[in-house]
Amino acid sequence: MGNTRFRIAANKIFQGIVVFLSFIIIVPLFLIILHIVINGISAINWDFLVSLPAPVGEEGGGIANAIVGTFIIILISSIMAVPVGVLTGIFLYEYRTSKLAEVVRICVEVLMGVPSIVLGIVGYLWIVLTFGSFSALSGGVALAIMMLPVIIRSTEETLGLIPDTLREASLALGVPYYRTIIKVIVPAGFSGIMTGILLSVARIAGETAPLLFTSFGNPFMNLNIFKPTETLPHMIYIYATSPYKEWHTAAWGASFILVVFLFALNFITKILARR
Amino acid sequence: MIIKEKILTLKRELIEFASLAERMIEDSISGLLKKDGQLLKVVIDQHEPKANKFEIEIDETCVGLIAQYQPKVKELRTILMAMQMNNDLERIGDHAVNIAESSLFLIARPAVKPLIDIPRMAELSINMLKESLRAFTDEDTELARNVCERDNDVDALGEQVLRELITFMSADTNTIERSLHLLRISRNLERIGDLSTNICEDTIYISEGVVIKHHAE
Amino acid sequence: MNKTILKTEKLSAFFGKEKVLKDIDISFPEKKVTAIMGPSGCGKTTLIRCINRMHELIAGATITGKVYLKEENISDLNPILVRRKIGMVFQRPNPFPTMSIYENVIAGYKLNGLRLPKDDLNIIVEDSLKKSALWDEVKDILHRKGSFLSGGQQQRLCIARALAMKPEVILLDEPTSALDPKATSRIEELIVELKDTVTILIVTHNTAQAARVSDFTAFMYLGELIEFGDTQKMFIAPDNTKTEEYLTGKFG
Numbered sequence: 246m247g248n249t250r251f252r253i254a255a256n257k258i259f260q261g262i263v264v265f266l267s268f269i270i271i272v273p274l275f276l277i278i279l280h281i282v283i284n285g286i287s288a289i290n291w292d293f294l295v296s297l298p299a300p301v302g303e304e305g306g307g308i309a310n311a312i313v314g315t316f317i318i319i320l321i322s323s324i325m326a327v328p329v330g331v332l333t334g335i336f337l338y339e340y341r342t343s344k345l346a347e348v349v350r351i352c353v354e355v356l357m358g359v360p361s362i363v364l365g366i367v368g369y370l371w372i373v374l375t376f377g378s379f380s381a382l383s384g385g386v387a388l389a390i391m392m393l394p395v396i397i398r399s400t401e402e403t404l405g406l407i408p409d410t411l412r413e414a415s416l417a418l419g420v421p422y423y424r425t426i427i428k429v430i431v432p433a434g435f436s437g438i439m440t441g442i443l444l445s446v447a448r449i450a451g452e453t454a455p456l457l458f459t460s461f462g463n464p465f466m467n468l469n470i471f472k473p474t475e476t477l478p479h480m481i482y483i484y485a486t487s488p489y490k491e492w493h494t495a496a497w498g499a500s501f502i503l504v505v506f507l508f509a510l511n512f513i514t515k516i517l518a519r520r
Numbered sequence: 521m522i523i524k525e526k527i528l529t530l531k532r533e534l535i536e537f538a539s540l541a542e543r544m545i546e547d548s549i550s551g552l553l554k555k556d557g558q559l560l561k562v563v564i565d566q567h568e569p570k571a572n573k574f575e576i577e578i579d580e581t582c583v584g585l586i587a588q589y590q591p592k593v594k595e596l597r598t599i600l601m602a603m604q605m606n607n608d609l610e611r612i613g614d615h616a617v618n619i620a621e622s623s624l625f626l627i628a629r630p631a632v633k634p635l636i637d638i639p640r641m642a643e644l645s646i647n648m649l650k651e652s653l654r655a656f657t658d659e660d661t662e663l664a665r666n667v668c669e670r671d672n673d674v675d676a677l678g679e680q681v682l683r684e685l686i687t688f689m690s691a692d693t694n695t696i697e698r699s700l701h702l703l704r705i706s707r708n709l710e711r712i713g714d715l716s717t718n719i720c721e722d723t724i725y726i727s728e729g730v731v732i733k734h735h736a737e
Numbered sequence: 738m739n740k741t742i743l744k745t746e747k748l749s750a751f752f753g754k755e756k757v758l759k760d761i762d763i764s765f766p767e768k769k770v771t772a773i774m775g776p777s778g779c780g781k782t783t784l785i786r787c788i789n790r791m792h793e794l795i796a797g798a799t800i801t802g803k804v805y806l807k808e809e810n811i812s813d814l815n816p817i818l819v820r821r822k823i824g825m826v827f828q829r830p831n832p833f834p835t836m837s838i839y840e841n842v843i844a845g846y847k848l849n850g851l852r853l854p855k856d857d858l859n860i861i862v863e864d865s866l867k868k869s870a871l872w873d874e875v876k877d878i879l880h881r882k883g884s885f886l887s888g889g890q891q892q893r894l895c896i897a898r899a900l901a902m903k904p905e906v907i908l909l910d911e912p913t914s915a916l917d918p919k920a921t922s923r924i925e926e927l928i929v930e931l932k933d934t935v936t937i938l939i940v941t942h943n944t945a946q947a948a949r950v951s952d953f954t955a956f957m958y959l960g961e962l963i964e965f966g967d968t969q970k971m972f973i974a975p976d977n978t979k980t981e982e983y984l985t986g987k988f989g
Binding site: 342408410411413414415416417418419420421424425428429432433435 | 789791794796817818819820821824825827829831832833834835844845847848849850895898899902
């Protein structure tokens with residue numbers, strides 16, 4: 246009898262520990278967000294979102310160029326990474342047993358482990374030096390390389406989850422192989438692939454290190470991809486480490502925008518995953 | 521369901537066979553009463569081979585149905601009883617042939633006595649067969665039981681015929697051969713009555729799953 | 738006299754070095770149902786996959802010998818073409834999940850880029866669904882996705898999809914293994930009705946099913962054809978003792 250009571254007590258203690266530890270995880274996240282919201286929301290107004298940064302000492306100003314810059318660079322890296330990533334994922338799925346696939350998989354794993362700042366250097370060497378200036382393009386390239394492993398992995402996994410029977414059904418109807426992949430397999434895995442893409446975007450949206458020597462930063466609005474461009478993470482870095490109080494506030498505001506953007510992305514991903 | 525259709529077809533075949541058997545009895549008695557030797561020969565030479573063919577075909581059909589469809593409960597009873605009835609109908613045909621053969625002998629000779637009981641027996645037996653087939657088709661178990669009882673009447677008449685013929689044979693030994701043929705006809709008609717009873721018992725088994733053979737009501 | 742529509746000549750199949758089909762010679766009669774039965778691993782599924790050249794999708798699978806569809810050697814034909822003339826329905830119903838019922842039926846045309854006028858397609862859809870005894874149940878919901886149907890209905894949809902290509906032969910690979918008894922008997926009835934339209938080969942591990950639906954049966958064991966003949970005869974008095982042992986459950 247004593248044994249049973251001990252067991253029940255032990256069970257309750259264990260449960261308590263597990264719940265407590267879960268809380269501990271949530272609390273810091275909650276605090277961070279709270280901090281950002283409290284400090285950042287005071288900076289947010291329409292003006293902030295649409296105007297360019299003001300010179301030091303002047304009131305007002307905004308982060309419009311950073312917002313636009315972030316979008317441009319995400320667009321560039323997506324255009325580069327998505328087709329290459331999805332097609333590579335399809336390749337790895339279809340030829341999973343081939344030697345080449347083995348090699349590719351190893352490369353992807355290695356790529357995942359490369360520090361982002363190193364990718365920034367790569368972008369510097371390939372694009373910045375070639376074209377002679379810092380540019381959104383080079384930033385896009387560096388981030389694209391970061392996106393690739395995520396897209397490739399999730400594409401390959403999604404396709405792997407599709408039952409063989411679907412492929413068989415299509416082939417048995419006399420549909421050629423390539424058409425089967427394009428018109429049956431990929432559409433069936435669409436939501437999974439989309440999720441992978443959105444996750445990769447979320448991963449790079451807040452990256453700063455690679456942008457330090459690629460897109461570099463720009464106090465003005467810039468729509469030319471061959472010229473330096475400002476981005477949200479970079480701006481936060483610059484402003485937060487500056488001595489100016491107005492800039493600190495702006496940094497909080499930019500952080501707030503970035504966090505909202507990431508939340509929105511995650512939310513959309515969750516909805517898609519449910520399909 | 522595939523098997524339902526096939527059983528209906530089987531039933532129809534049985535009824536066709538039964539009609540032939542009826543015809544054979546009617547024609548042999550008719551041939552005897554009307555002294556029509558041609559008719560009697562038709563029974564022996566044409567009807568009988570047809571009857572045999574029926575029996576073989578229906579047998580094959582039943583075995584095939586059991587092999588292919590693993591029939592259960594009522595379907596199983598129906599098919600098994602169909603095989604029994606098939607056999608019985610073939611034997612009825614044989615009895616009709618016996619009657620025809622003896623009739624051929626008798627019509628070539630003077631009559632021993634006017635035929636009263638034998639036609640009466642024939643009428644009863646033929647009716648029993650007709651009604652047992654109707655009971656089978658309609659799954660009418662009340663009618664089936666009714667028909668079974670009438671077998672007693674046929675047997676009673678058979679007894680009467682026997683007693684009468686014994687009297688004749690004892691009185692005049694010249695009548696023995698003819699009397700024995702008449703007796704043969706009477707016995708065969710009795711057997712036809714019995715076989716019709718079997719058909720009724722089979723019908724009751726199909727419908728109710730109850731065995732009333734040997735009058736175990 | 739039955740006309741032969743499909744014939745194999747000394748057909749052998751190999752997975753790498755392993756010989757899984759050994760010199761199979763069968764002539765399948767036209768517009769009849771032929772069942773292929775045998776214990777697990779006897780090669781029956783391999784056999785039908787060689788017939789529509791689906792074995793080519795498995796790495797290391799090779800065949801020797803010939804398969805003729807109406808006098809034409811199928812190795813000489815484009816495999817795509819072979820599979821349009823010889824349709825296949827699988828064990829687990831596999832309608833395309835992203836397509837509606839309507840689109841599923843004509844998937845063979847859509848996916849192949851074969852364009853047909855809308856009216857023709859409508860006729861094909863109605864005709865195929867009627868032939869697979871599904872029309873009445875789905876005629877008002879053709880736009881809904883195929884995955885909403887029950888297992889039995891999904892399988893009939895797959896049959897309609899195969900029929901829509903107007904094949905000469907349909908291969909059924911244990912089509913009712915994944916279905917409940919009611920759906921199973923529905924499909925068995927369907928198979929018997931369909932043989933007026935198309936020749937049917939059905940692989941089954943259920944001997945009672947083979948007895949019920951087929952006109953001819955092939956019995957295979959360990960990659961060999963043991964016996965082939967009229968179904969009734971095989972179930973009443975087969976020629977080969979192995980067949981008899983299998984049917985009485987002594988093995989398999």
